Amino acid sequence: MARKKKKIDEERTHRKFKEKGGFELDLRMKREAITDPFTEVPPAEEMTVFLRQHVGPEAKPLIQEGDFVEYGEKIGGIEEDEEWGVPVHSPVNGIVKEIKMMEHPVSGDEERIVVIETEDEETKPYYDPLDPKDVTKDELLERIKEAGIVGLGGAICPTNVKLSYAKDKVSHLIINAKESDPNIACDVRLISERAEEMIDGIKLMAYIIGADNIVFATRTQEGELPEFENLLKREKNIDIVRVRPNYSIGYGRLLITEILGKEIPQDTHSYDMGALVHNVGTAYAVYKAIREGEPLVSRGITYYSKDIGGRNLWVRIGTPVKHIMDFVDAPAIDFERVALGSIMMGPAISDPSIPITKADSGVTGFTEKEPHPYEDKTWCIRCGYCNEVCPMDLYPQLIMKAEKKGDKKRLRQLNTDVCIDCGLCSFVCPARINYRPILSRAKSEM
Amino acid sequence: MLEEEKKARPYKVVNPPHVHIGLDKNELMLKTFLLMSIIAYASVMVMGLQALFHILVALGTVLVVYNSVTAYQRWKGVKPTYDSPGSPLVAGMIVGLAMPLESPYLVTVVVAFMTMFVFKYIQGKYLDHKYLNPVATSKSIVLLALYGVATLNVFEGALQGGMLFHPHHYQHNMMGGFADMMGFFESAFVDTIPFFGIEISATQAHFFWQPHGWIGSGMGIVVLVVGSIAVYWLRYKWRIVVSTLGTMTILAIVAALVWQNGDISTADMITMRIAFHVFSGSILFMAFFMATEPQSTPMPEFSQFLFGVGLAVLTFVFQLNGFLGGSIIALVIMNMTTPLLDRIVIKKPYGHRVKSVVD
Numbered sequence: 001m002a003r004k005k006k007k008i009d010e011e012r013t014h015r016k017f018k019e020k021g022g023f024e025l026d027l028r029m030k031r032e033a034i035t036d037p038f039t040e041v042p043p044a045e046e047m048t049v050f051l052r053q054h055v056g057p058e059a060k061p062l063i064q065e066g067d068f069v070e071y072g073e074k075i076g077g078i079e080e081d082e083e084w085g086v087p088v089h090s091p092v093n094g095i096v097k098e099i100k101m102m103e104h105p106v107s108g109d110e111e112r113i114v115v116i117e118t119e120d121e122e123t124k125p126y127y128d129p130l131d132p133k134d135v136t137k138d139e140l141l142e143r144i145k146e147a148g149i150v151g152l153g154g155a156i157c158p159t160n161v162k163l164s165y166a167k168d169k170v171s172h173l174i175i176n177a178k179e180s181d182p183n184i185a186c187d188v189r190l191i192s193e194r195a196e197e198m199i200d201g202i203k204l205m206a207y208i209i210g211a212d213n214i215v216f217a218t219r220t221q222e223g224e225l226p227e228f229e230n231l232l233k234r235e236k237n238i239d240i241v242r243v244r245p246n247y248s249i250g251y252g253r254l255l256i257t258e259i260l261g262k263e264i265p266q267d268t269h270s271y272d273m274g275a276l277v278h279n280v281g282t283a284y285a286v287y288k289a290i291r292e293g294e295p296l297v298s299r300g301i302t303y304y305s306k307d308i309g310g311r312n313l314w315v316r317i318g319t320p321v322k323h324i325m326d327f328v329d330a331p332a333i334d335f336e337r338v339a340l341g342s343i344m345m346g347p348a349i350s351d352p353s354i355p356i357t358k359a360d361s362g363v364t365g366f367t368e369k370e371p372h373p374y375e376d377k378t379w380c381i382r383c384g385y386c387n388e389v390c391p392m393d394l395y396p397q398l399i400m401k402a403e404k405k406g407d408k409k410r411l412r413q414l415n416t417d418v419c420i421d422c423g424l425c426s427f428v429c430p431a432r433i434n435y436r437p438i439l440s441r442a443k444s445e446m
Numbered sequence: 447m448l449e450e451e452k453k454a455r456p457y458k459v460v461n462p463p464h465v466h467i468g469l470d471k472n473e474l475m476l477k478t479f480l481l482m483s484i485i486a487y488a489s490v491m492v493m494g495l496q497a498l499f500h501i502l503v504a505l506g507t508v509l510v511v512y513n514s515v516t517a518y519q520r521w522k523g524v525k526p527t528y529d530s531p532g533s534p535l536v537a538g539m540i541v542g543l544a545m546p547l548e549s550p551y552l553v554t555v556v557v558a559f560m561t562m563f564v565f566k567y568i569q570g571k572y573l574d575h576k577y578l579n580p581v582a583t584s585k586s587i588v589l590l591a592l593y594g595v596a597t598l599n600v601f602e603g604a605l606q607g608g609m610l611f612h613p614h615h616y617q618h619n620m621m622g623g624f625a626d627m628m629g630f631f632e633s634a635f636v637d638t639i640p641f642f643g644i645e646i647s648a649t650q651a652h653f654f655w656q657p658h659g660w661i662g663s664g665m666g667i668v669v670l671v672v673g674s675i676a677v678y679w680l681r682y683k684w685r686i687v688v689s690t691l692g693t694m695t696i697l698a699i700v701a702a703l704v705w706q707n708g709d710i711s712t713a714d715m716i717t718m719r720i721a722f723h724v725f726s727g728s729i730l731f732m733a734f735f736m737a738t739e740p741q742s743t744p745m746p747e748f749s750q751f752l753f754g755v756g757l758a759v760l761t762f763v764f765q766l767n768g769f770l771g772g773s774i775i776a777l778v779i780m781n782m783t784t785p786l787l788d789r790i791v792i793k794k795p796y797g798h799r800v801k802s803v804v805d
Contacts, residue, residue, distance in 0.1 A: 021681065023467060182465070253796070253797070254796070263797065265797055265798075266798055337464075339464045343462065343464040346464075348458065348461075348462070349457060350456045350459045372460045381471060381740050382741045391796070392797070414792065415794075415795045427463050427465065427467055430474050431470075432470060
């Protein structure tokens with residue numbers, strides 16, 4: 001009986017996200033991947049590393065064609081005054097073949113990449129491990145910066161910047177393990193498989209910022225991740241909070257509101273309200289950088305396509321998408337379009353040679369039999385589904401109308417800048433209008 | 447070059463999201479049509495084949511217009527306005543259910559034609575969206591035209607026979623003489639429920655078995671249940687339904703308390719008023735299936751409540767003055783206020799409901 005109840009609870013957890021207005025997001029993709037352990041993808045013969053993989057300036061190349069680079073060696077550096085700069089590291093031992101331009105999957109612009117010919121698969125950490133007892137908090141922050149760590153939940157802000165702004169200001173460090181994307185399961189796998197290291201990373205972050213309370217926010221049910229939960233029981237100042245299965249409350253500010261009941265004013269940073277949110281993957285990267293001396297050169301992703309199902313993979317940053325697809329036996333040629341990261345927010349790529357960046361938590365392939373759902377849009381029927389579902393309480397339809405007229409005053413009146421690009425308004429639109437790019441355009445027009 | 451690489455072509459680059467919930471406009475229309483078919487079935491049970499013919503005439507008319515316009519658009523090389531007959535069928539069904547049983551079929555044809563051609567096709571083509579409810583506007587125009595004819599005393603006999611406009615309704619005093627009106631209604635139209643042989647009063651007739659009035663009101667209770675399912679399942683603008691019916695209920699109670707009748711208890715008077723003012727087809731069916739028409743109604747939540755309250759108050763004023771089918775005119779008037787209602791009472795979004803903590 002208990003086993004049956006547990007099975008039902010598990011299914012309920014991973015079956016659907018229930019959004020505002022009662023709209024449901026199918027989690028079939030996630031469900032198919034949730035039990036698949038990480039498989040390490042060997043590096044490709046040629047690795048392609050973008051020199052800008054976060055929200056901030058591009059790193060300057062520190063190498064030249066023909067140079068030999070080691071695994072974890074810095075290949076892109078930053079100026080001292082570039083607070084938001086983040087260095088980039090080689091994911092393999094190899095020889096720099098060329099530095100050239102390639103279409104960036106997020107910006108869509110041509111940006112610089114370093115192409116490295118892989119020599120071997122060795123993964124010896126490049127830096128010396130640090131013992132937090134022997135170094136200052138500023139030295140730990142410097143290591144996080146030097147390791148090129150950025151938020152791996154999708155925001156890709158430099159982690160050292162977020163931590164240093166929050167230092168001695170916040171009472172709560174909230175670890176976002178909600179994994180809101182309907183196609184991604186790699187965070188749950190990380191919690192299952194690398195729990196001890198991840199918990200250590202969380203404690204290191206809490207130590208740096210001086211947070212007394214750590215909240216581990218997850219939508220998993222009690223008993224679903226037994227090993228992890230047993231480990232967490234030993235940690236007196238880490239509370240596990242089981243949040244509602246909603247896609248939208250994976251957004252940091254909404255997560256804070258969900259857990260602490262505080263609404264964060266639009267012009268205020270969450271750390272000014274006493275709380276900071278970090279992703280579980282980021283905590284693991286912090287652990288690797290400090291305890292093992294390994295910069296951010298690999299991450300977990302979830303691959304999904306209908307024929308293969310969901311697969312969790314540990315990939316090196318700079319691995320071409322084509323190589324990943326070949327590895328899972330899903331030839332790139334079979335697909336009509338491929339989305340990186342979240343299927344709700346992630347970009348579609350034009351070319352399978354585009355590599356995985358620090359921002360990408362997933363690769364999803366769609367064949368011709370699964371056409372883009374917004375191809376045959378019709379006219380808006382003003383059903384109001386878009387504002388019913390909007391987690392920020394916006395009126396996407398009215399914004400679209402104002403954007404069409406170029407009415408900036410009205411766009412301001414409708415608080416367009418509050419939009420978080422979650423894509424839910426498009427997702428529910430019966431007329432299949434893709435509001436997301438329209439709202440992004442409206443925001444930039446403001 | 448490998449054969450595989452030769453065949454390779456760039457991926458289709460599209461904006462996220464890459465998935466959709468699955469419910470599209472055609473499905474929404476089909477489900478609405480199916481739900482209204484239940485109401486139609488119930489009404490035909492109560493009102494008989496005449497009701498069925500009205501519905502079929504309305505559906506047939508809109509389909510003729512739809513097929514003709516679609517064929518013309520295809521001939522001209524233009525993408526058809528409607529890629530399926532779903533929306534026209536829903537419009538036709540609403541026309542059928544919004545007609546009074548006694549109305550001549552020709553009037554049903556005219557209203558259905560105007561609905562489809564003028565207020566769906568033409569309004570949709572020349573304006574950025576439909577500002578006026580197609581069925582309500584078409585019916586109002588015909589009603590007002592007939593009112594003009596009636597005041598000129600032309601075709602009076604035909605009008606008395608029962609059309610959209612009913613001059614005989616003016617005979618009733620809807621304030622102090624409401625109970626008498628209900629008595630007249632009972633003696634003229636209400637008897638027993640066939641098969642079961644249950645004798646019913648005028649009040650009960652409004653809830654269960656009403657052989658007079660809008661076709662959509664045949665079984666008030668069915669409209670209430672099916673309408674509630676539609677609101678929940680298809681996410682109609684529920685605030686409009688709740689505020690319209692809620693305000694009508696309150697006004698009905700107030701009217702019952704103000705205009706009492708010595709022979710009838712206050713409780714019975716309230717029940718009678720609610721039965722008439724809320725369960726008449728021109729209110730109940732309209733509130734669920736016409737007032738929630740998405741294009742001509744406001745988007746902001748609070749504005750939807752205002753819309754419903756305004757609709758109820760106007761309708762009630764019309765009813766008190768003997769203009770019993772006036773709810774559709776009230777709906778058209780409220781449709782005209784929608785652009786204004788869209789601009790006021792915009793809800794504050796997340797992050798704007800609290801004061802900034804930054805100096």
